[in-house]
Amino acid sequence: MYQYDAHDQALVDQRVDQFRDQVARRLSGDLTEDQFKPLRLMNGLYLQLHAYMLRVAVPYGTLSGDQMRVLAHIARRYDRGYGHFTTRQNIQYNWIKLEEAPDILADMARVQMHAIQTSGNCIRNVTADPWAGVAPDEIEDPRVTAEILRQWSTLHPEFSFLPRKFKIAITGAPNDRAAVKVHDIGLRMHRDPDSGEAGYEVIVGGGLGRTPVIGKTIRRFLPKDHLLSYLEAIMRVYNAHGRRDNIYKARIKILVDALGIDAFRDQVEAEWQALKDGPLTVPAETYAAIRARFALPPYDEGLTGSVSTLRLDEAADPALARWIRANVAPHRVPGYGIVNVSLKAPGQIPGDATASQMERIADLADRYSLGEVRVTKDQNLVLPHVRLDDLPALWRALDAADLASPNVGLVSDIIACPGLDYCSLANARSIPLAQALSERFADMARAQDIGELHINISGCINACAHHHVGHIGILGVDQKGKELYQITLGGRSDDNATLGKVVGPAVPADRAVELIAGFVDTYLAIRHPGERFIDTVARTGTAPFKETLHAAA
Amino acid sequence: MPLLETGRRVRDRWTHLSDTDAPPDEAAPVTVSLARLTAERDALLARPGDLGVRLPNAAAVADLVGLLDGDTNRLGLIVLTFPAFKDGRAYTQARQLRETHGYRGSLRATGDVLRDQFFFMARCGIDAVEVDLPESAAEAAWRSALDEVRSVYQPAADGRTPIDVLRRHTAPGREVAA
Ligand code: SF4
Numbered sequence: 001m002y003q004y005d006a007h008d009q010a011l012v013d014q015r016v017d018q019f020r021d022q023v024a025r026r027l028s029g030d031l032t033e034d035q036f037k038p039l040r041l042m043n044g045l046y047l048q049l050h051a052y053m054l055r056v057a058v059p060y061g062t063l064s065g066d067q068m069r070v071l072a073h074i075a076r077r078y079d080r081g082y083g084h085f086t087t088r089q090n091i092q093y094n095w096i097k098l099e100e101a102p103d104i105l106a107d108m109a110r111v112q113m114h115a116i117q118t119s120g121n122c123i124r125n126v127t128a129d130p131w132a133g134v135a136p137d138e139i140e141d142p143r144v145t146a147e148i149l150r151q152w153s154t155l156h157p158e159f160s161f162l163p164r165k166f167k168i169a170i171t172g173a174p175n176d177r178a179a180v181k182v183h184d185i186g187l188r189m190h191r192d193p194d195s196g197e198a199g200y201e202v203i204v205g206g207g208l209g210r211t212p213v214i215g216k217t218i219r220r221f222l223p224k225d226h227l228l229s230y231l232e233a234i235m236r237v238y239n240a241h242g243r244r245d246n247i248y249k250a251r252i253k254i255l256v257d258a259l260g261i262d263a264f265r266d267q268v269e270a271e272w273q274a275l276k277d278g279p280l281t282v283p284a285e286t287y288a289a290i291r292a293r294f295a296l297p298p299y300d301e302g303l304t305g306s307v308s309t310l311r312l313d314e315a316a317d318p319a320l321a322r323w324i325r326a327n328v329a330p331h332r333v334p335g336y337g338i339v340n341v342s343l344k345a346p347g348q349i350p351g352d353a354t355a356s357q358m359e360r361i362a363d364l365a366d367r368y369s370l371g372e373v374r375v376t377k378d379q380n381l382v383l384p385h386v387r388l389d390d391l392p393a394l395w396r397a398l399d400a401a402d403l404a405s406p407n408v409g410l411v412s413d414i415i416a417c418p419g420l421d422y423c424s425l426a427n428a429r430s431i432p433l434a435q436a437l438s439e440r441f442a443d444m445a446r447a448q449d450i451g452e453l454h455i456n457i458s459g460c461i462n463a464c465a466h467h468h469v470g471h472i473g474i475l476g477v478d479q480k481g482k483e484l485y486q487i488t489l490g491g492r493s494d495d496n497a498t499l500g501k502v503v504g505p506a507v508p509a510d511r512a513v514e515l516i517a518g519f520v521d522t523y524l525a526i527r528h529p530g531e532r533f534i535d536t537v538a539r540t541g542t543a544p545f546k547e548t549l550h551a552a553a
Numbered sequence: 554m555p556l557l558e559t560g561r562r563v564r565d566r567w568t569h570l571s572d573t574d575a576p577p578d579e580a581a582p583v584t585v586s587l588a589r590l591t592a593e594r595d596a597l598l599a600r601p602g603d604l605g606v607r608l609p610n611a612a613a614v615a616d617l618v619g620l621l622d623g624d625t626n627r628l629g630l631i632v633l634t635f636p637a638f639k640d641g642r643a644y645t646q647a648r649q650l651r652e653t654h655g656y657r658g659s660l661r662a663t664g665d666v667l668r669d670q671f672f673f674m675a676r677c678g679i680d681a682v683e684v685d686l687p688e689s690a691a692e693a694a695w696r697s698a699l700d701e702v703r704s705v706y707q708p709a710a711d712g713r714t715p716i717d718v719l720r721r722h723t724a725p726g727r728e729v730a731a
Contacts, residue, residue: 011706014701015702021701022669156707157709158648162641274649283721
């Protein structure tokens with residue numbers, strides 16, 4: 001993971017002192033809540049239904065074992081013993097006291113962490129492929145770029161009071177594992193077909209929420225040295241022209257849509273001419289210097305094999321074999337695998353981890369994964385560098401902490417926002433429905449037979465759980481005071497990003513569970529060999545599934 | 554309301570004319586609205602007294618620059634507006650004026666100006682603020698607000714050296730210049 005130098009550390013330390021002073025001025029009444037609000041938001045502190053919520057940045061989802069231990073410490077000392085990993089690769093604590101927030105930030109700063117710009121109308125924490133640096137299909141490690149973007153966007157002088165929040169995602173591989181098409185800006189690494197040089201496809205104006213939009217390509221190939229000047233030009237056009245009269249129309253997607261991508265591109269190009277080749281140019285030596293700060297301990301040499309060719313002894317240990325098949329992915333280094341750790345045991349709250357689970361993960365990362373952990377947008381964790389011959393021991397240790405559910409990417413790996421249990425914007429609860437569904441699909445052998453299937457549950461139209469791009473999406477709606485759920489089918493966030501289609505009227509929670517069980521049965525009945533749920537929906541459309549609606553009515 | 558220029562409390566030497574007021578005299582420094590500057594451009598630029606403009610935050614800087622035949626330094630003061638502190642359009646105007654168009658006169662922030670924005674404003678090249686603070690506290694507020702965060706990552710209009718540049722000049726094997 002990225003190691004701070006003295007400059008990075010100085011900024012974070014100064015920021016803690018600054019926030020301590022701001023909190024003191026709020027507590028003494030020098031600042032009104034209205035004046036304090038943007039300041040606390042820029043430090044990740046929200047006022048929720050019952051208490052303050054603190055959102056801690058996990059830049060591009062990468063953590064060290066030591067950082068994970070501090071997250072556990074915060075859960076235990078300042079919260080109720082657990083934390084919640086989010087779909088933006090961050091962690092949130094739901095029971096924070098304002099007076100203690102500066103101390104928490106100070107504890108984090110000691111391990112090179114912060115909560116800067118995890119909320120507010122600014123450039124948020126940049127997200128990336130959770131398999132960055134280890135995936136075999138990768139062109140370049142996107143975290144180097146993401147760290148350059150983190151630095152550039154931190155306390156940006158011009159872009160800290162944007163029309164609305166701004167989210168950037170980057171993937172370094174052709175297989176998009178960062179959902180770059182549903183972000184305000186998405187970057188996809190490419191090689192220039194002529195020169196072979198790596199650079200970026202720049203996608204703009206994607207997003208979910210009330211008006212879901214798939215992003216559009218504004219530039220097919222941007223050489224790496226122009227990264228910051230070009231993004232600054234996009235941000236500048238947005239800051240000047242994005243709507244500020246209506247919070248629901250303030251995201252960049254609305255501006256891009258109103259102008260049309262071509263006119264928007266022309267404005268960006270005009271602005272870029274003033275910035276290009278100026279002080280924002282990122283020289284190759286900066287990329288190299290940042291990359292060097294990600295250096296890991298060396299891999300063990302002389303190992304061979306990949307998890308895809310590993311011989312699994314099904315008879316001797318079926319549970320281990322099942323876990324390896326579902327949760328371990330191929331690594332670019334021979335003899336290693338990428339271990340996905342499910343935070344979705346049946347009945348568990350998606351993304352929640354207790355302090356002891358976090359400590360367990362930290363210890364296992366130190367022991368088996370070169371001291372590194374990742375957080376995924378699917379609210380799971382990853383141990384990215386595990387020797388294949390360590391898999392059985394690691395599995396036993398995870399199992400003992402209830403962290404070995406063999407369901408990553410499967411039907412019970414449900415993505416859910418906090419919903420009405422915590423969030424003041426919610427129409428409906430997300431967590432109990434996720435728990436009911438994961439219990440309904442608790443049979444792991446059956447889940448593997450069903451195969452890849454993403455269910456996403458958002459408690460309101462803000463779509464924090466990305467329900468539009470769930471293979472099965474569930475949206476909480478409020479109809480005459482009743483908590484109901486609207487179901488969509490066929491959404492996806494990969495390189496073929498698509499928004500799901502609504503099937504049927506909104507239904508109560510128990511009926512939603514029945515319908516989804518019915519959709520899965522329909523799929524099993526009509527799928528072609530080797531066809532995933534999403535492929536079947538793409539082939540047949542929603543019609544056969546709608547029959548389930550009537551049959552079950 | 555105190556007016557700070559580069560952190561010092563000063564009396565406003567400018568007269569801010571409505572669209573119908575005549576200037577007090579030929580030599581008096583005056584500001585006018587962008588609309589009036591557009592309508593009376595030649596006469597206003599011909600006056601011997603200093604000229605400033607009050608720029609709405611929705612105005613395009615390029616239009617103002619065009620009106621001045623590309624020379625922003627024909628103005629001595631540009632007044633920027635923050636109708637609400639959350640409305641950050643004037644930060645972009647400030648940087649465009651300073652960095653793209655080489656404006657060297659005074660840039661003054663007015664409207665919903667809060668102490669905790671001074672840092673961002675100063676970085677964008679805003680050197681003067683009208684702020685609702687007690688007269689006695691204003692200068693200290695400016696000083697401490699600018700001093701809270703001293704390390705910056707971005708090149709901007711305030712001349713602070715960004716961290717990446719510091720790093721490149723102190724990289725191992727490199728001489729540190731002076
Ligand atoms: S989707 Fe709605 S209910 Fe869920 S966390 Fe986001 S704002 Fe809250």
